[in-house]
Amino acid sequence: MIEKNDIEKLVLNRKKSSLRNHFNDMFFMNNIRYSGEIREKEILLWYSSFWLRGAYPIFHLNFDSDKKLVGLKLEKNPFGKLLDKIALFLVLVFASIPIIISGLAKGWVGAVFVLFVAFILFLIMRKAAKTEKKIMTEELKDTVERIEREKFPEKFAGYGLKEKPIENEWTIKKIFTRIFMYPICVGFIYVCAALLIPNGQLGKGICGIAICGAYLYSDIYAILKSSRFKKESKNFKVQ
Incomplete structure (x- = not known):
């Protein structure tokens, strides 16, 4: 042990x-x-x-x-816990701005919109963070297992190193989802940057870019991290 x-x-x-x-x-x-x-x-x-x-x-x-x-x-x-509190505070501040400016009767729509955007961004970023933490945890578990194998080789005689299951990022479902979603996100980002923002709809434009950008970021990140983890798992050696 x-x-x-x-x-x-x-x-x-x-x-x-x-x-x-x-x-x-x-x-x-x-x-x-x-x-x-x-x-x-x-x-x-x-x-x-x-x-x-x-x-x-x-x-x-x-x-x-x-x-x-x-x-x-x-x-x-x-520090991560502090960032969560700061993020929550900023969301509440931005959600209250429409109500302060326009009053509750008219401003509640803007407040709900801000909260909705914040919630979508939270879900997207949580998915990315969950994937990263899973990979970091598997790295540490692999390290501990390899240390134990080097320390007690007789205990693992005849047993190969278990391959950790890695989520397949190239299933048919995910491929078709990307074929459908990537052009939509890129197109929506273009609409926000070229039409909404220049015509005075800065808030809507930034929110649209943020949501689409966060989706693309988290999905591409998951692909890159999955590929890197596979490579590091094969080449990893305990010093």
Whole structure:
């Protein structure tokens, strides 16, 4: 079984899990695998992702009284939690602007529109974040498994390394969805940029571009991450 000192070797950049350190890791995109904090009965591991930036997770690896690894859980880093609160505050502020300007009787439509756009963007970005966190978790689990295999080769004699199931981004359904959605998104972005914004409909134009852009971003990101994960899984070696 993996012990605490085995995981300690993964901590290449030791520091405290604080708001300031996570802000620095987000701002400078610290992708060292791994930064971490070593505590008495747990080790915290993390690294910043280009796609998640400040929303990357912290992995909590827990150990029993004999310093044996007994559990793994994820938690959003402190700066990521702060970003969630700031985002919620900004959404409420922008949703209240139409009501303040036009009154409740006329402004509620604009407020609902802002909340709807924010909700759609949240769903799209949550999908991208979920995919990224899944890949980061599988990377760590693979690392731990490979360490255990090197430490106890007799335990795994005759057993090959399990291939982790990776979501297929090229199913017939997804291909036809992209054939249908990509031209619509590109066309709508063009309409927003060329027609809505120049004709004074700045809010609608920006919201339309944001929604279509977020969809394209999250979908292309999922394709690239799936391909990269497959390649890294084959070439990965424990140092």
